[in-house]
Amino acid sequence: MAGPIVYRTRRNVLHMAALAAAASVIAPRLSKADAKAVEAEIKKLYDGKTMAEGRVKLDVPQIAENGLVVPITVDVESPMTEQNYVKAVHVYADGNPLPGVFTFRFSPLSGRASASTRMRLAQTQNIVAVAEMSDGSLFTTKAEVKVTIGGCGG
Amino acid sequence: MISRRHFLHATAAAHALALASGLGPLGRAAAQQRLTEADILRFEPLGQVTILHVTDIHAQLVPLHFREPSINLGVGPAKGKPPHLTDQAFRDFFKVANGSADAHALTADDFTQLARTYGRMGGMDRVARLVSAVRAERGADKVLLLDGGDTWQGSWTSLQTRGDDMVQVMNALGVEAMTSHWEFTYGEDRVKELAEKSKAAFLAQNIRDNEWQEPVFEPRKVFEKGGARIAVIGQAFPRTPIANPRWMIPKWEFGLREEDVQKQVDEARAEGADVVVLLSHNGFDVDAKLATRVNGIDVILTAHTHDAMPGVVTAGRTILVATGSHGKFVSRLDLDIRDKKVAGYRYKLLPVFSDAIRPDAAMSGLIETIRKPFAGVLAEEIGRTDSLLYRRGNFNGTFDDLIAEAMLAERDAEIALTPGFRWGGTLLPGDPITFEAIANATAITYPACYRMEMTGAQLKDVLEDIADNIFHPDPYFQGGGDMVRLGGVGYAIDVSATMGRRISDLTLLKTGKPLEAAKAYTVAGWASVNQGTQGPPIWDVVKAHVARRKTVRVEPNSAVKVSGA
Numbered sequence: 001m002a003g004p005i006v007y008r009t010r011r012n013v014l015h016m017a018a019l020a021a022a023a024s025v026i027a028p029r030l031s032k033a034d035a036k037a038v039e040a041e042i043k044k045l046y047d048g049k050t051m052a053e054g055r056v057k058l059d060v061p062q063i064a065e066n067g068l069v070v071p072i073t074v075d076v077e078s079p080m081t082e083q084n085y086v087k088a089v090h091v092y093a094d095g096n097p098l099p100g101v102f103t104f105r106f107s108p109l110s111g112r113a114s115a116s117t118r119m120r121l122a123q124t125q126n127i128v129a130v131a132e133m134s135d136g137s138l139f140t141t142k143a144e145v146k147v148t149i150g151g152c153g154g
Numbered sequence: 155m156i157s158r159r160h161f162l163h164a165t166a167a168a169h170a171l172a173l174a175s176g177l178g179p180l181g182r183a184a185a186q187q188r189l190t191e192a193d194i195l196r197f198e199p200l201g202q203v204t205i206l207h208v209t210d211i212h213a214q215l216v217p218l219h220f221r222e223p224s225i226n227l228g229v230g231p232a233k234g235k236p237p238h239l240t241d242q243a244f245r246d247f248f249k250v251a252n253g254s255a256d257a258h259a260l261t262a263d264d265f266t267q268l269a270r271t272y273g274r275m276g277g278m279d280r281v282a283r284l285v286s287a288v289r290a291e292r293g294a295d296k297v298l299l300l301d302g303g304d305t306w307q308g309s310w311t312s313l314q315t316r317g318d319d320m321v322q323v324m325n326a327l328g329v330e331a332m333t334s335h336w337e338f339t340y341g342e343d344r345v346k347e348l349a350e351k352s353k354a355a356f357l358a359q360n361i362r363d364n365e366w367q368e369p370v371f372e373p374r375k376v377f378e379k380g381g382a383r384i385a386v387i388g389q390a391f392p393r394t395p396i397a398n399p400r401w402m403i404p405k406w407e408f409g410l411r412e413e414d415v416q417k418q419v420d421e422a423r424a425e426g427a428d429v430v431v432l433l434s435h436n437g438f439d440v441d442a443k444l445a446t447r448v449n450g451i452d453v454i455l456t457a458h459t460h461d462a463m464p465g466v467v468t469a470g471r472t473i474l475v476a477t478g479s480h481g482k483f484v485s486r487l488d489l490d491i492r493d494k495k496v497a498g499y500r501y502k503l504l505p506v507f508s509d510a511i512r513p514d515a516a517m518s519g520l521i522e523t524i525r526k527p528f529a530g531v532l533a534e535e536i537g538r539t540d541s542l543l544y545r546r547g548n549f550n551g552t553f554d555d556l557i558a559e560a561m562l563a564e565r566d567a568e569i570a571l572t573p574g575f576r577w578g579g580t581l582l583p584g585d586p587i588t589f590e591a592i593a594n595a596t597a598i599t600y601p602a603c604y605r606m607e608m609t610g611a612q613l614k615d616v617l618e619d620i621a622d623n624i625f626h627p628d629p630y631f632q633g634g635g636d637m638v639r640l641g642g643v644g645y646a647i648d649v650s651a652t653m654g655r656r657i658s659d660l661t662l663l664k665t666g667k668p669l670e671a672a673k674a675y676t677v678a679g680w681a682s683v684n685q686g687t688q689g690p691p692i693w694d695v696v697k698a699h700v701a702r703r704k705t706v707r708v709e710p711n712s713a714v715k716v717s718g719a
Contacts, residue, residue, distance in 0.1 A: 061409055062630060066396040071364075071407070121296050124653075146631065148396060 095125025199690030201490025202380030212308025230627030276481030347494035357388020558641025560699030570641030644713030
């Protein structure tokens with residue numbers, strides 16, 4: 001589950017503080033079966049609506065340094081006006097006991113649909129982000145994070 | 155991707171010893187090819203700048219034997235390409251004559267005989283001599299000396315002085331910038347302290363404090379040499395917190411940070427750099443990939459994987475240099491820079507043959523002073539070896555077999571795990587096993603030899619995980635190093651299979667029976683990255699075992715069956 005909100009740089013603090021107020025950790029509940037089942041359930045959550053690839057950028061490490069606190073940043077490319085904005089970003093981890101990681105909610109006042117936090121990952125798995133736009137359209141992206149015990153050499 | 159036609163043999167001239175037509179068995183003609191210091195240094199200068207590169211010295215102050223691997227498999231795009239060539243294939247590719255001094259320095263077969271002919275390699279006083287000779291010949295203001303890291307760890311003196319001995323030596327050598335990996339096993343505070351004491355700029359663009367994501371160290375530094383501005387970007391080993399104890403560096407985050415490398419390059423160019431050098435500890439294959447994805451790097455000085463190549467590899471405009479390890483080599487790269495571009499270059503891997511090179515007197519004195527308080531401990535003869543003891547190889551090393559055997563015997567375990575470290579010296583048949591030799595293979599800051607229970611299934615998971623970190627076809631998922639070595643257990647590995655499917659036929663050697671997935675076995679191991687690991691230091695375990703056996707003999711290991719290579 002998501003840890004405390006962590007900001008990427010000091011410069012971003014003010015900007016991000018606005019977001020923090022809007023963020024909440026209430027991702028829809030899913031129970032873990034396997035990656036395929038989780039994917040199917042995510043589709044179900046959105047009434048089987050089409051999810052387009054793109055616009056959502058997921059910044060996660062390819063290899064986690066510490067599965068207990070894996071940094072994650074989501075960023076959605078979109079205007080943030082009353083007419084057209086990002087309502088929310090939901091993040092799922094398809095190999096965790098509880099796949100729902102977090103939901104960040106945004107408003108036009110957020111200025112930008114971008115947020116960072118940390119999550120706990122039990123094993124190597126896919127991270128799926130779904131962005132909900134004000135017009136009801138959905139965008140998604142996926143990234144794999146490897147959780148390893150290591151093995152060192154040089 | 156790098157293709158065969160991209161490979162250059164820039165130093166073919168320097169290595170133009172005739173191919174071994176009619177030489178007969180390896181080593182036959184060796185004695186006639188003794189190198190002199192002048193031979194080693196011979197180089198026709200080019201352009202206005204010389205870069206000297208040393209790396210992965212692993213705190214080896216005095217000459218030693220170090221056998222290169224006979225198995226060094228490449229996977230994915232690296233399969234069958236340098237540096238993943240060994241023995242005859244390596245010599246054929248780089249036109250190195252069988253039995254020659256270079257053959258001894260760079261390949262593994264016939265190691266014992268050639269070692270007796272050509273003697274030990276390395277020694278920081280010899281390295282100092284080469285560096286000062288190049289500076290004298292070229293003009294010190296034209297020479298930039300860079301260190302790729304893994305410098306402060308690997309010997310008893312470095313462990314006892316917590317890296318201070320190496321900082322003294324590298325300061326005396328006049329290193330101008332370094333990056334790092336094993337340095338971090340001294341912990342955050344000590345690294346900062348030593349980085350401060352080091353006259354070399356401690357560069358690492360890819361380390362952030364994990365609270366504010368701010369850079370912990372200087373990312374790059376510009377050096378003016380021969381009228382050119384050379385930007386050096388440091389890249390520490392990206393997987394340090396995975397491969398080594400994270401608890402020793404709890405506030406720092408690493409990672410490859412490819413986009414940030416690009417940013418550093420772009421900033422350096424914008425500031426007017428004529429040449430951009432990446433001083434990297436990524437490992438060769440990772441850098442070979444990075445070179446195809448980051449634009450504008452002229453030179454990558456590679457490290458970590460301990461590859462030594464007597465020629466450079468190019469990927470587009472980027473030149474990759476591989477300098478080897480343990481002070482065996484110094485790389486010299488001359489650059490002809492015109493209009494902010496490398497218009498030409500000339501490269502030579504200088505082999506540090508300790509018998510051929512006159513030691514630098516001041517450095518010899520410093521090394522003696524450093525070693526003096528430990529002289530008695532270092533020289534203590536614990537036993538002798540009847541067979542060649544070495545470490546490198548993807549799956550086995552006889553020195554590791556000895557360590558594993560010591561753990562099985564001294565810790566009363568059914569199975570022993572010993573890490574696939576690529577550092578540690580080689581002993582010839584008949585050599586004494588001194589405490590120094592044991593320390594050279596074991597001197598780390600987390601040496602506890604633990605004893606625990608593991609099921610067959612857990613052991614397989616561990617092997618699969620480590621195998622994936624070595625044989626993943628995408629170099630960005632490779633961590634460097636070799637397979638963990640097993641005592642008491644044999645297995646089969648298909649290196650080209652996917653994660654979870656590489657390892658099979660785990661067999662308990664004592665009984666010849668398959669390992670049972672659900673059964674718990676007593677396992678001894680060392681170098682655990684977990685905090686609070688209990689057990690005696692591994693060097694005491696090995697010492698006790700060698701003392702008991704007096705003379706050790708390690709037979710070639712046939713317990714690992716490799717396929718898919």
